Structures are given as C-alpha cells and as structure tokens.
Amino acid sequence: MLSTTDIISGITKGSIRAVARALSKVENGTPDAIDLLDAIFASQRGFTIGVTGPPGAGKSTLVNRMITRYRNSGNSVGVIAVDPSSPFTGGALLGDRIRMQSHATDSKVFIRSMGSRGHLGGLSGATRDASIVLSAAGYTPVIIETVGVGQAEVEVAGLADITLLVLVPGLGDDVQSMKAGIMEIGDIIVLNKSDRSGIDQLENYVKASLDLMPAGLKRPEVVRVSAANGEGLEDLWGAVDRLSATHSEKDKILRSAVKTMNQILQENGILFSEKLLELEYNGRETVEKLILAGRLTPYAVGKKLLERAERMFEHNGSK
Numbered sequence: 001m002l003s004t005t006d007i008i009s010g011i012t013k014g015s016i017r018a019v020a021r022a023l024s025k026v027e028n029g030t031p032d033a034i035d036l037l038d039a040i041f042a043s044q045r046g047f048t049i050g051v052t053g054p055p056g057a058g059k060s061t062l063v064n065r066m067i068t069r070y071r072n073s074g075n076s077v078g079v080i081a082v083d084p085s086s087p088f089t090g091g092a093l094l095g096d097r098i099r100m101q102s103h104a105t106d107s108k109v110f111i112r113s114m115g116s117r118g119h120l121g122g123l124s125g126a127t128r129d130a131s132i133v134l135s136a137a138g139y140t141p142v143i144i145e146t147v148g149v150g151q152a153e154v155e156v157a158g159l160a161d162i163t164l165l166v167l168v169p170g171l172g173d174d175v176q177s178m179k180a181g182i183m184e185i186g187d188i189i190v191l192n193k194s195d196r197s198g199i200d201q202l203e204n205y206v207k208a209s210l211d212l213m214p215a216g217l218k219r220p221e222v223v224r225v226s227a228a229n230g231e232g233l234e235d236l237w238g239a240v241d242r243l244s245a246t247h248s249e250k251d252k253i254l255r256s257a258v259k260t261m262n263q264i265l266q267e268n269g270i271l272f273s274e275k276l277l278e279l280e281y282n283g284r285e286t287v288e289k290l291i292l293a294g295r296l297t298p299y300a301v302g303k304k305l306l307e308r309a310e311r312m313f314e315h316n317g318s319k
Contacts (some may be wrong), residue, residue, distance in 0.1 A: 004032045008039045009304065011137045014076070016110065023112055026129035033114045034299050038130055041297040044256070046140020047244055048131055050160030052185070057166040058192045061226040063145050066102050067103050069237060070141060076108040078139030080130050082147050110139055128159050128263060146210070157185040158259055162243050166190045169198030184213060186220045186237050194224040194232060257291040264302035276305045 010018025025033045070077045103109040134142045146156050158161045165186030221239045225232035265273045281287045290296035
C-alpha cells in the first residue's frame with residue numbers, strides 16, 4: 001500500500017496509480033488529504049477549463065472534442081466529470097467508462113467521475129482538490145464538466161481559469177431562467193448544435209441578455225459550434241487560446257491560491273478569519289505574498305487557523 005509520501009512523490013512524477021490514490025483520499029476526506037494537498041500545491045501547472053450548461057446541451061461531446069484537440073497538441077489531459085450522486089451509495093451514477101470511451105485506453109488522458117453528493121453549485125465538494133492533484137501530476141488542461149446549470153450552479157467559475165457555458169436551441173424556459181446572473185459565469189458562451197433550427201433565435205436571445213449585463217463586467221464571447229460534426233470548433237479553440245494567453249502563470253497561481261484559501265476557510269467554518277489572519281500572519285496581504293512566493297499554501301493556512309480557532313475555543317471553554 002502506498003504511503004502518503006509515496007503518493008506525493010508519485011504525483012509529481014505523473015504516476016497514474018498515485019494520482020488515483022490521491023483522488024480517492026481527497027474525495028473521501030481522509031485525515032492525510034490536507035497534508036498531501038499542501039505538499040503538491042506548488043507543483044501545479046497549466047490551466048483549468050470549466051464546462052457547464054443544462055442537461056442535454058452536449059457538454060460531454062464537446063469535452064470529447066476538447067480532449068482530442070489537446071492530445072493532438074501533445075498535452076496530457078485530465079477530466080473531472082461531476083455527476084448526480086446515487087441516493088444509496090453517494091457515488092456517481094454516470095461512470096467514466098460510459099463517458100468519453102474513445103479516450104479510455106489513452107494513458108495520457110485521466111478521466112474521473114465524481115458524485116456531487118448533493119453539493120450545491122453543480123460540483124462535488126472535492127472537485128477543487130481533485131483538480132489540484134491532476135494539475136500537479138502534469139495534466140494540462142484539467143477540464144471540469146459540471147452536472148448541469150441553474151441559479152446555484154456557478155461554482156465552476158470560481159474554480160476554472162476559463163469557463164464555457166454551453167447552450168442549445170430548444171431549451172425554452174431553461175434559458176429564460178438563466179437571466180439573473182448565470183450568463184455572467186461564462187467567459188465564452190458556446191451555442192452548441194448549431195445545425196439545429198432555432199440557433200438564430202438562441203443567439204439573438206443570448207446577445208440581448210448580454211446587453212443587460214452590468215457596466216464594467218467583461219462581455220463573454222459567443223461562439224456557434226456543432227460538437228457532433230465539428231463545425232465551428234476552430235473558432236472556439238481560438239477563443240479559448242486568446243483567453244488563456246491573457247493570464248500569466250503568476251496571475252493564475254495567485255488567483256487560484258486566494259480563491260482556495262477563502263474556500264477552505266468557509267468550508268471549515270472558521271469564524272473571524274480576518275482576525276485570525278491578523279494574529280497568525282499579520283494580515284491577509286502578508287499571507288497572499290507568502291503564498292505567491294511559494295513559502296506557504298492555502299491548505300497550510302487553513303490548517304493553522306483552524307488549529308488556532310480550536311485552541312481559542314478550548315481556552316474560553318475552560319474558563
């Protein structure tokens with residue numbers, strides 16, 4: 001059985017066995033998962049692409065095309081497919097053997113299905129940690145495909161460097177319900193199944209909705225594609241590449257680290273986190289500088305603040 005040290009070493013060497021073990025640990029929340037993530041955090045490279053949209057929008061077909069595109073460029077590709085959870089086992093109802101079968105035998109493609117386990121936002125609670133594992137193992141991009149879209153399913157935009165919102169003609173009320181806040185989560189809005197009737201009406205509706213966006217927000221690019229037959233995909237790849245080029249590696253690391261730190265503090269219910277950051281690190285700005293310099297990780301910060309909060313509660317309780 002691999003030790004945590006062996007798993008950490010294996011991840012940085014791209015060992016599939018080590019990656020699989022690490023993903024099981026973070027998904028199950030084992031006690032050593034935090035130490036593992038702390039150790040590999042600085043080894044991340046590349047970028048993440050989030051793919052979200054209503055059920056039936058063709059997200060998996062588009063992800064299949066995306067895998068092929070990056071594999072043809074020589075990249076190793078990681079995929080996290082977040083599926084509805086079984087009400088009995090908590091596991092994913094749709095497995096990676098059902099999805100993306102054409103890539104199942106490719107050793108440079110790692111596909112993991114994860115159950116959402118009732119987690120709001122369309123993502124499993126461990127999705128962020130799983131993406132860090134895959135990124136540290138050299139998979140780039142890491143593609144996160146969510147279970148669906150709705151008013152709560154916006155977390156993917158907080159995890160991914162680039163988010164694709166996939167829509168198709170004929171959604172009717174499903175598109176209408178997206179007006180409030182959902183359109184803004186997409187860096188690129190992908191109008192899939194462009195060979196279907198109704199695509200012009202969908203594009204007109206989407207562009208009219210974008211005209212209502214608050215001033216100051218960056219307007220997403222709108223691209224028509226047919227993932228099934230390949231039409232428009234080169235336009236989509238160009239839009240993705242342009243967005244990726246606007247983020248330096250340094251910017252990605254800091255943005256990811258700050259988001260991760262805030263999420264960890266929230267998940268652990270650490271009260272008065274700003275005050276604790278002040279006590280432990282002389283404030284948030286100091287923490288962010290230490291993280292960017294590679295001297296600290298969000299997981300180390302979360303663990304230390306949680307320990308301090310527990311000591312404070314124990315001290316107050318003993319009075």
